[in-house]
Amino acid sequence: GPGGGAPLENANPLVYRRSGERPVTAREEDDELPDSIDDREIFDLIRSINDPEHPLTLEELNVVEQVRVKVNDAESTVAVEFTPTIPHCSMATLIGLSIKVKLIRSLPERFKLDVHITPGTHASEHAVNKQLADKERVAAALENSHLLEVVNQCLSARS
């Protein structure tokens, strides 16, 4: 990683601006009215995940975008597409795993989650997607303390 001295795969990536905090509306402050879970809310869950390599968030690297998040609150489904910065990015699985874990920890159990690579943006797209969709594999990955450590770092609030 950075600071360790090993050269980065992509040392000077394109950087995108962070969207601001979602403004709180009067409706949201009303005790009675329900707020349904929408795309922005899901995007807010994953946009500040740290990239495993750069001191940047997935949003700043444009790995995740709000337009690639689809939620259906009534049917309890969430689909997230993410875009690795380069087609051979070796971190793609790890990034996908971080997104998936973040959603598992943050969404009600009723939701069915689908996290996959934006079609045509990664060399091993199919293989990565298959791993991410495999519940047993994801569970096993989180038993691996090294992997869990990296995922947790991605999900920790940056100091």
Add this chain to the structure above:
Amino acid sequence: MRGRGIQLLSQVLLQCYSLLQEKEVLHLVLFYENRLQDHHLVIPSVLQGLRALSMCEVLSPGLAVSVLKAIFQEVHVQSLLQLDRHTVYSIITNFMGTREEELKGLGADFTFGFIQVMDGEKDPRNLLVAFQIVRDLIAKNYALGPFVEELFEVTSCYFPIDFTPPPNDPHGIQREDLILSLRAVLASTPQFAEFLLPLLIEKMDSDLQSAKLDSLQTLTACCAIYGQKELQEFLPSLWSSLRREVFQTASEKVEAECLAALHALSACLSCSVLSSDTEDLLDSFLSSILQDCRHHLCEPDMKLVWPSAKLLQAAAGASLRAYHCVTSSVLPLLLEQYTKHPQSSQRRTILEMLLGFLELQQKWGHVEEDESTLLSLRAPVCSVVFSALTDPSVQLQLVGIRALTVLGSLQALVPGFLSPSDLELVVDHLIRLALHEEDSQSSEAAMEAAGSLAPLYPKVFSGHMVPRLEEELQSERQEESPCDHRSLRQRCLQALAAVSTHTSIVRETVPVLLQHLRKVQKGSEAGNTQDMVSVCQSLHRVALQCQQDAESCWYYHQTVVPCLLAMAVQAAMQESTHLLLAKALLEEEVLAAMVPVISAATTHLSPELATQSVSHVVPLFLDGEVSFLPQNSFPCSFQPFEDGECLEAQRRLVALLMAFVCSLPRNVAIPQQERLLHELLALSCSCNCPFTATTAAKCFAGLVNKHLAGQQLDEILQLAVNRMELGLAEGPCRMQALTLLLWVTKALVLRYHPLSSCLTDKLLGLLGDTELGPAAADGFSLLMAESPDVLHKGCHADVRIMFRQRFFTDNVPKLVQGFHGAGPDVKANYLKGLSHVLNHLPKPVLVTELPTLLSLLLEALSCSDRVVQLSTLSCLQPLLLEAPQIMSLHVDTLVTKFLSLTSSPTMAVRIAALRCAHALTSLPTTVLLPYKARVIRALAKPLDDKKRLVRKEAVAARGEWFLLGSPGR
């Protein structure tokens, strides 16, 4: 035996060294020097004796040197115990303090001797002393001779300091003490440069962030005493290390220290005095920076653009010369890049960088014309900034507006930078953005920019901007919807206030605002109230901006206060004579908006002018003396304190009296004060209108707070107490009496008046009253909180700084006792009162008082009153963060209560409970782990809360609980 003997002698000497004669000292010294050769068990006592002798003033010349030589020769210091080593350092320190010349006679031998003494020292207490000795060696010019490198080695081997004080360390030495002490040694002489710089370069690459930071800070410290000569050889490596760190680091701290070091290097090179045959390295150093960074500025979307710009700005900010060198290359490049990149987001980045460089110019004050790169770039810079102002992207506009402010202030430094026509263009842009830009951020930013530029160009703004705003304010446009028209007027009002930052402009804007207020009052449009409130808000802002300037302040007071009073009196009389529809001007909202205007116009008056003003205002209210008002022909008389149904409207104006009379400086005498107090007291107890009664009570309290202590005050207070007791006893005015009690109690608590405890007890008693209890409980919040209009420091009230702590100490035990003795129907009142007191207490005090109250707070969590729940949660949340050890003892209760409150029917309680559940994670992990599974399971439910704001807190809390005890946290 010898050991015991010498120990005794040494202890005696430590007591009486100051009484010894020169000859006695000589004998003792010779004896002790000889004893240094004795058995090693005796040595500690010998050293104690020598330490005593080293403090003798009558020590003959030559003895100090002889003692030190003997120690250097006979004692292997590092094989002694810590305390004995410390004794040796003390002897050396004592001699250095009193025998400097003699010691210097030893030449470099002294330095060498000391190096051997401290070589291998490990104890932090001794190191602090040893480092101080080295600093003195260098600072006082002791001969280092051939031992510079040895002296460096014997100290630099501790760099970077890696020391963690043991838990419960009684010596209190912190890592930071050692770091600073060592840094002072290493950065004390250029002679160390050739050894130190390679070490720093090596440690900057360390994996430890603390080592990086220490190296960078030491480098910065060195630059203050180094010259070009010392740096020369290392510049390329220093630069490449700094660049690597800034380009790669994730830490803002490391980045900031790198930039500070680069700034220091550039400053050092800029001001080194060079001999005639030396080449100036600043230019070549800067060109290597330019070479490595410049091309990144052309990639405004890429990660390295900002690190590069910051590096260049750090180097450029060091001196005017560096600034020229960097900006003459970078500014034209940025201007060109701006044109090349059409996207708003890219342009924004480029303009922000440009702005950074422009702002640096301000560091050097006035600049000669021919020295300025900027002047030659005048036209392109202006056109770039103006183009940003018309861009559809709000973000780019905002940067453009900031740039305008900077350009405007540059004019003062670089004369001729903006032509008069440029300035008019600037003002046109500001007006357009302020009034017509859809986005409120841009509009507000434009108003702020106008406010900061106006004092620099008062003529342009008063001649150009104010008339335009006035015209827009008065125009009656038919084509627009009333809603657009209203928001345009609103913007005009705000802009008029924002631009009133110069006394000549204030004289233009205040009449416009007052004129508009009159016009709105006469109009019959719906929504008048809101319009009047807006004018008052603008007037308030202008008042605040006038406060620091005595002339503007008096102008404002004289113009605005009589005018507002006249309008209010007029409206009140029309109402009392015709009993027409209520005038908007007399609505609570409008009167409440006038209060801060009058108050801000009064607080900063000089005592003389305030006295002049009070001699008009008080007779107006007491005697209907209207002659000083601008339009003073009124249909009937003004007598707000008289009885009578139809005078209700007049009585409301006590709010304006309060705003004025409670804001006066304390040394201004109020005419007929006692009569005024009686009238206010009567009004507060008897008036049926809650607004008027409360206002009268506040006004009474505000005056009582500032009233001179003595018989008069005691009498009026006694009267007030009697009225209150009467009112509280029974009848229709109990609520008014409680309000008066609250405000008078506050007035007295603030000034530590002896009567305050008696009044507080009455209030505590009322907590058990089924009718008034809840209101009395809420009153504790009023007592503790800062009130916005009266009884605060800003209006010269007598406020003792510790009043909250004192109130806490005096009354919390009573609240707790009251709670335990109270019946079930009123128990919540005591908890509520307690919550209010705790909520306003400074957190450090709260943390120390916590253990006694915690059980009650935990009980309060089970109280069904949501105000109690909410304030208890907001009280506990910071305690979880600041006193995790104490809170750990109650983890079981806390977890249970917090989790149960996450399903409260009230959103605010659910949010606060989740924040507390989140804050729990700062308790020690081992305490929490048994609860982890349960909490994570329980927090799954609020993840599906119907309110988004609750879900957000649940996500944050649950995420943190997942990380507990897990790798990578």
